[in-house]
Amino acid sequence: MTNAKFRIALLLFLSLAAILPPALHADTPFTCSTDRFDSTMQLCGIAALGMLALIALAYIGGEALQSPRMLTWAKSEAVQAFASLAIVSILLFALFALCSFQVGEISSIFGSPMPKIFQNAPSPYGGGKDSLYTGAMRYTENLAALALGNMASLRYDLGAYELRTSFNTFECDGICIFSLSSTSVSYYGGESMNLAITNNLLGLATVSYLAAVFQYFTLVYIYNGLFLTFLPIAIIIRSVPFMRHFGGSLIAIFTVLYIMYPLMLVADAYIAPGLVPSGAPVVMCGRDGMNCQGIGVFSTTAHEGAVCRQGTDPCNGKETEKGMENAWQQSAMSAISPNTLGRAIQFNSLMFLATVFLPALNFIVIAAFGRELSRLLGEEADMSRLGQMI
Amino acid sequence: MSVKNMGVKSKPQPFRMLLFASLALALAGGALHAAAAAPNYAYFWLALLIPISIVAAAYMASYAFGAPQLRAVLQDELLQILATGAVALTLVGTQMVVDEYVVATLQASGAAAGGIEDAMDAASQKLSELAAGTNAVLENMRVVSQELGKEASKGVFCNFMGVGFSLSNCSPFNAYRGTLTAAAFTTTVALSDTYAQSFLLSLARSYGFTVLIPLGLLLRCFRASRGAGGALIAIGFGFYTVYPAVILATDNLLHGSGAHPAAPQIPVVGKCNPMETSVAASLSQFTSYGDQLTDYASIKALSYFVLVRVLFLSVLNLIITLGFIRAFAQMIGSDIDVSSLARIS
Numbered sequence: 159m160t161n162a163k164f165r166i167a168l169l170l171f172l173s174l175a176a177i178l179p180p181a182l183h184a185d186t187p188f189t190c191s192t193d194r195f196d197s198t199m200q201l202c203g204i205a206a207l208g209m210l211a212l213i214a215l216a217y218i219g220g221e222a223l224q225s226p227r228m229l230t231w232a233k234s235e236a237v238q239a240f241a242s243l244a245i246v247s248i249l250l251f252a253l254f255a256l257c258s259f260q261v262g263e264i265s266s267i268f269g270s271p272m273p274k275i276f277q278n279a280p281s282p283y284g285g286g287k288d289s290l291y292t293g294a295m296r297y298t299e300n301l302a303a304l305a306l307g308n309m310a311s312l313r314y315d316l317g318a319y320e321l322r323t324s325f326n327t328f329e330c331d332g333i334c335i336f337s338l339s340s341t342s343v344s345y346y347g348g349e350s351m352n353l354a355i356t357n358n359l360l361g362l363a364t365v366s367y368l369a370a371v372f373q374y375f376t377l378v379y380i381y382n383g384l385f386l387t388f389l390p391i392a393i394i395i396r397s398v399p400f401m402r403h404f405g406g407s408l409i410a411i412f413t414v415l416y417i418m419y420p421l422m423l424v425a426d427a428y429i430a431p432g433l434v435p436s437g438a439p440v441v442m443c444g445r446d447g448m449n450c451q452g453i454g455v456f457s458t459t460a461h462e463g464a465v466c467r468q469g470t471d472p473c474n475g476k477e478t479e480k481g482m483e484n485a486w487q488q489s490a491m492s493a494i495s496p497n498t499l500g501r502a503i504q505f506n507s508l509m510f511l512a513t514v515f516l517p518a519l520n521f522i523v524i525a526a527f528g529r530e531l532s533r534l535l536g537e538e539a540d541m542s543r544l545g546q547m548i
Numbered sequence: 549m550s551v552k553n554m555g556v557k558s559k560p561q562p563f564r565m566l567l568f569a570s571l572a573l574a575l576a577g578g579a580l581h582a583a584a585a586a587p588n589y590a591y592f593w594l595a596l597l598i599p600i601s602i603v604a605a606a607y608m609a610s611y612a613f614g615a616p617q618l619r620a621v622l623q624d625e626l627l628q629i630l631a632t633g634a635v636a637l638t639l640v641g642t643q644m645v646v647d648e649y650v651v652a653t654l655q656a657s658g659a660a661a662g663g664i665e666d667a668m669d670a671a672s673q674k675l676s677e678l679a680a681g682t683n684a685v686l687e688n689m690r691v692v693s694q695e696l697g698k699e700a701s702k703g704v705f706c707n708f709m710g711v712g713f714s715l716s717n718c719s720p721f722n723a724y725r726g727t728l729t730a731a732a733f734t735t736t737v738a739l740s741d742t743y744a745q746s747f748l749l750s751l752a753r754s755y756g757f758t759v760l761i762p763l764g765l766l767l768r769c770f771r772a773s774r775g776a777g778g779a780l781i782a783i784g785f786g787f788y789t790v791y792p793a794v795i796l797a798t799d800n801l802l803h804g805s806g807a808h809p810a811a812p813q814i815p816v817v818g819k820c821n822p823m824e825t826s827v828a829a830s831l832s833q834f835t836s837y838g839d840q841l842t843d844y845a846s847i848k849a850l851s852y853f854v855l856v857r858v859l860f861l862s863v864l865n866l867i868i869t870l871g872f873i874r875a876f877a878q879m880i881g882s883d884i885d886v887s888s889l890a891r892i893s
Contacts, residue, residue, distance in 0.1 A: 268758065339705060348725070350729070362740075432750060504739075506740065510740075518889050
């Protein structure tokens, strides 16, 4: 190793030595404190030690056999082993730092009001004390719950339209008492158009729900499997001389998904309320009896982007589908009246943007970051296909 | 110090620097005369000062540890930070010039009376008008469909001495309901698009220049996150500045200087008498309503409003904006794939 290289390596390790202790002493909630995470670190350590032992053996062999090729190989691999160790150290530092980072701190950095889902999170995470990882999970959970509530709302509307369109009255004009003759009319028969449109909206809502659930399970997989299992493998692959570039790319991919994906979801949690102009909240008619769980996704402490209404003005109708039981009189047809089309369309547009459009943007940024990082660590990896999953 | 000595390896970088510097200078002049803008530019300086501080600290450390190679890398990074600064200046200048131009144009045409201060306000107002218009069309269709369904369902049932018969001479009106539902589908999509555009504008207004672009500038200053930073800058600028301008431009270009034709009201069907036994009378009522529904002028105006002005333009606006985002991201050193977003549009 040349003098300059040694100095750069020394500078790097001194910097890491300075910043690692405070990071390691930070609070470690959720993913950060699991045993599996510890085992990941152990595996990384074993991989590095194994590689160093191999290099040491090669060096000893080179000295014993007086083989300059073996000695040169051992020296160059020693530099790469230290590079791998440096990468692992930086990654661990970043992870511990992100574990100690609280989502509420974004409010103070950017001066943005805190999303209600973080503000009103259960103890001990209330007031923005979620870590990056619990914060991302909280956002996807709330988004998926709201998407499901939206489907329940549309399902109620469909049920109400079905009942109303099939409602038929025989109008007795006086002589029917004697002759059983009358005229018949379906007052709400024309709502079959609303029925068809609401059916379409339910299709859109299903796509939104599936996209939200897809993000939720992707996050679960990233937390539980991807990084913890595959990162050590990637580090081992990077230690193998001929697989170095491939291993570097794998490290980049896993790192991007483990760090950038939750980060972008927390960013979404902050910017989703901004989708709705201030002073004009979007109304969702809650019909699942769960108070539109997740409606806080579109609200902050300073701005209410979406509100939940249940069986009251302007939603009318019943609170849940169960309220539609025994609806057979004409007065009952008015009592079960569904949400207006315009309002349902507006809320579904909002849900589509939050569940499909924003994640598509996320993956564009993630792919761009991943490409640069993989180029830096090994060979370029094209991650743009990830976005097309959405 | 020459550019070559600063560690620049590829040729396009100095060219980009020159391009941005000249653009920034040209636009800064206009920016100085522009109206006060809403975005908080303090974050811009913060986003640039942080990497400059890091590079400066690392530069000093390179002397302390005697690492000249590190210095060359840091000089290259400093050049990138300067380029990022030029990008920031260009964005701010362009935004101010666009706002000034739009407000001046609207004031000249007498359309800025509603408290419009920038292009974003003007585009939001335009979308609100379109949403209200589309909502009115859909509501009109709902009322027409409701009445049509009611009238078409009317029938008579008679029973005399155990012999009964039913008469449904209003049922031919059902023939129009399918077409009306298809038209309502299209209007629903148009209304969804208009709301989606409004939400996107609101998002850009809230976070374009306060979060997305400053964060992008910060990320662009570091080698590993340069691509992500470029993408964020392009997305933020594309939706904050280009999108409102495109919305206004396409809508105004569609019909020149004249007023857009108003969306017509679809006529509501008249009362159908279920006791009417004359086939000729029923047929006459049926064809008469059909003639009203298929009136050329009404259909033309309705198609123009829903299909062209709302639906087609919403797709066009998004495609143009995404095209700009992709090209601009490439220009500032980030190769992003916006095909997934284009598919959504």
